[in-house]
Amino acid sequence: MKKDKALVVFSGGQDSTTCLFWAKERFGEVEAVTFNYNQRHKLEIECAQEIAKELGVKHHILDMSLLNQLAPNALTRDEIEVKDGEEGELPSTFVPGRNLLFLSFAGVLASQISAKHIITGVCETDFSGYPDCRDVFIKSLNVTLNLSMDQQFVIHTPLMWLNKAETWKLADELNALDYVREKTLTCYNGIPSDGCGECPACHLRRKGLEEYLQEKGEL
Numbered sequence: 001m002k003k004d005k006a007l008v009v010f011s012g013g014q015d016s017t018t019c020l021f022w023a024k025e026r027f028g029e030v031e032a033v034t035f036n037y038n039q040r041h042k043l044e045i046e047c048a049q050e051i052a053k054e055l056g057v058k059h060h061i062l063d064m065s066l067l068n069q070l071a072p073n074a075l076t077r078d079e080i081e082v083k084d085g086e087e088g089e090l091p092s093t094f095v096p097g098r099n100l101l102f103l104s105f106a107g108v109l110a111s112q113i114s115a116k117h118i119i120t121g122v123c124e125t126d127f128s129g130y131p132d133c134r135d136v137f138i139k140s141l142n143v144t145l146n147l148s149m150d151q152q153f154v155i156h157t158p159l160m161w162l163n164k165a166e167t168w169k170l171a172d173e174l175n176a177l178d179y180v181r182e183k184t185l186t187c188y189n190g191i192p193s194d195g196c197g198e199c200p201a202c203h204l205r206r207k208g209l210e211e212y213l214q215e216k217g218e219l
């Protein structure tokens with residue numbers, strides 16, 4: 001796969017940055033795509049830009065403000081509170097169709113730049129039950145994209161079965177633990193690196209990091 005080209009769906013967060021390092025190790029040429037859907041925190045896009053630049057990766061930013069218009073949610077509107085889903089409900093951060101749209105547009109871009117491989121950091125294990133992060137959805141979409149464009153894309157999901165501690169471990173194996181820890185933004189309150197410490201994304205991230213460092217004997 002060393003000579004193949006890959007496109008990473010990239011938000012500037014922990015997961016997709018780890019995927020970017022993963023892809024850079026495997027593929028001859030790597031580009032990244034970030035979707036701008038008027039995220040509450042413009043800093044997300046800036047983080048993504050900076051990381052792509054530092055890693056020497058060509059970076060595409062696509063305007064997806066349509067998604068915000070269609071499906072206002074806690075990630076795009078200040079007045080909607082970020083909260084976990086109760087009693088089987090999806091959390092307020094769920095955006096219906098987000099990964100369907102993002103990965104479809106990533107497929108269009110991949111065909112334009114002749115990239116066979118598409119990498120996404122979605123994860124079924126440690127996530128909030130988003131249906132479009134499940135393995136079955138990704139496999140189904142891979143087939144659909146190939147049929148729709150007569151392509152032979154391969155969608156890779158290196159984090160699909162990892163919990164957050166294992167995702168940190170993967171970053172460490174890629175010699176990127178400190179980089180991912182310092183440079184990425186996962187926090188729903190828009191604070192990079194270790195974040196606000198209070199929101200669900202920060203809790204998940206910190207718990208995973210502590211678990212991993214403990215296991216490694218560094219905490």
Ligand code: ZN
Pocket residue numbers: 186187188189190191195196197198199200201202
């Ligand atoms: Zn936070």
